[in-house]
Amino acid sequence: MSSKKETVSLKKALTPIHLWTIGVGIVISGNYFGWNFGLLESGYLGMIIATVIMAIMYLTMTLGISELATALPYAGGPYSFARRAMGKYFGFITGVGVVLQYVIAAPIIAIGIGGYISFLFPAVSTVAAAAIMYIFFMIIHIVGIKEYATLEMILVFIALGLLALMYFVGLPQIQMENLFSSDSALIPGGFAGVWSALPYAMWLFLAIEMLPMLSEETRDVQRDMPKGLISGMITLLILSVLTTTVAIGLAGIDVLATAEDPLPAALAAAFGDTYWLAQILASIGLVGLIASFSGVILAYSRQVYALSRAGYLPSFLSLMHKKRQTPYMAIILPGFIGLALVILFNPDDLILVSTFGALISYITMNLSVLILRKTEPNLNRTFRTPFYPFTPIISLILAIIAIFASFFANITFFFVCIIVFALASLYYYLWARHHINEDAPEERFSKEQNSSTITPND
Template identity: 85%
Template sequence: MSSKKGEIIVLKKALTPIHLWTIGVGIVISGNYFGWNFGLSQSGYLGMLIATLFMAIMYLTMTLGISELSTMLPYAGGPYSFARRAMGRYIGFITGIGVVLQYVIAAPIIAIGIGGYISFLFPSVPTVVAAAFMYALFMGVHIIGIKEYATIEMVLVFIALGLLVLMYFVGLPQINVAHLFPENGDLIPGGFKGVWSALPYAMWLFLAIEMLPMLSEETRDVQKDMPKGLISGMITLLVLSVLTTTVAIGLAGIDVMTVAEDPLPAAIAAAFGNTYWLAQILASVGLVGLIASFSGVILAYSRQVYALSRAGYLPSILAKMHKKRQTPYMAIILPGFIGLVLVILFNPDDLILISTFGALVSYITMNLSVLILRKKEPNLVRTFKTPLYPFTPIVSLVLAVIAIFASFFANFTFFIVSLAVFAVASIYYWIWARHQINEDAPEERFAKEATTSHESQITTAPIEAIRE
């Protein structure tokens, strides 16, 4: 899109179901390689397993709900467009800010993880240097095009999945049951609070699968392909999450895993030694999993920033499109520089709390959107309907509300920081953004048509009653 209102340049349609599955699994798979282990000190293995299963239920039920929404509202705005249609501009904007916060901050978290793995191999390479190289490389890939990115992502994901399967094959027979279920009986060190505080870190095993609807405008047959990509990706991640946590903790124990910046090589090294071939492979080729997620996160934040900017909620410069490649290059580049600054300033375990807080805000509004639109607009065409409605979105909604307060127990300071970000965003919206809306943006135009249709029904209802 150019900076002029009303001039819309569409994104290129190139994605198929295998591309969507690949991107969905790829953007999340780094959660298996890095991040989840920071929640172990209070939860232990059993507490983390419980937290993981609760979050798996939340994501699975949400995935079914957004499969319905994405076939009704197939726009790059994804979560923002769902909430915009169901609850109006302000809630749509806040949902979009939650998504932007989630992914812009997730990128430096993964970049720090990449640095940790590189340091395992090359201690002289600073984390910031590795992160800057990754940002530059994959911002360039995304500017070149979505199909080119999807092809690269497919290779990265299959390598990362192969390495995980290899770790399961080698590690499962060597698990020390005492690492999973300590003989002293202290199965969950922090008790109920320990499980609760582990929820944001258990989310890291699934966080970002919900970004796929933001690729709706780039999917060839969104009505059929989007539900396939979402559901198959979520089932894959559920299996991986249980196996990864069990094998890694079973090999190394809680004490090693809690402080490991490179948990999978550390787990193999604890059991077999630092020079063991699989530890070296996981530390080197294991970078592929982190890189796959890192590149996917750049894709996610760029699409949400692009959609919000195209609609006028964010400055129009962020909606600038590459005329030849049809990619939103400014929405790729500018948030990338912000992420690189965050790499320098913050620790990953703190950033995870802000990222998951932003994600949970969007989860709450997306689940509400499923419920509201079913009641508000029952006649909308739904080529996929959420199974077990309304039970499914209600379960996901309740778990998201519970999880959002888990960061209160994990780190009260960053809980307040997260609230402050949304407070500032709200002030920005009421003072500036709401006066800049581009009515020609697809999400806004579709929502406006819905409002007009609803008002028309209200106006004509008395006339129809008289005729009867």
């Protein structure tokens, strides 16, 4: 990559409130859609157990990556952490996991948007709704990060307000028999049911870890990034318990397990299809999905941009808009790939692929916390992980457990994921490792470290 491209850098515009907004916004669709697909095997109690397990994994991981983000404040985020700790190959594989996670997450959310629109306008197709969303938000992200963050803040506060309204209306109407049915086991699938629900419980938290990819666009990354990550995670933890309890308590397992619009469906089951809040959630409630959809586009574009800037992906994917300072090709091309996936696959299957990619990056990020503490104890860390080393170890163990939950949920897609990473490894050894740009920030920083410290082999 030529040095000329490096003259156009990402714009520093984000503050702590922006980071909290983006962190909550990119995940909040998990409350509106996706988590319910694990209910048939888990039931309410099993889903709550799975949610708590995943909440622990994400909370402990958030504390670990807060440390990494202050020490390695680059757009590569997860890729740059693993690159520094374990070498180029593991950095690349981590980046592949992140790209897979977000490029696949976008069509999942787009399908959810289509489901909510169909609740109001049955004649509107999912593909048409998804195409409109993709085009609109690709334009927004090309226009600029500050403009996106302002719009995201509006969407997130509306989505949070609607969830709070649902809790206020729904909590007094919860039916205990919907939560704990006497006609069947508390956890229909037993231990395996909880395990199979883990990828869907992840959907209530998945993507909060994308915030370090905004390090180069944060005004004071050392101080503000930990604030954004930790406050966002606490917010999501509270929402996850309330949403699952209220929705299941109103409608029961059978209604929600296959619903593409679980929150309006829950309210409609309790109060009728014409109930005002069900209609509002199906219409204005779209903003929750839209907030996450726009955040996912931001996430995949930054990881694709960083990998391309470093030479792991073709250089045209890191082309920058000279005026807007945004990586427009990293926004556009994955968007068209995601739109094709909307047409070809079901959302419950795509969730398994997205979460598998995410878990690969979670494993390598937690390992990076442990490795860098040992190999580089003097690395500048303005935030240090509380209760180290237990915090990253707990997250690492739970991530390994969760990755094999995909095997129980759908063995075919589990092996599809294995094949994808095998092909990515082949691509790395045949092409990518021969085209690495040593002047990219993540690579340059690691190269400086290599000059004084021995690191793992590639």
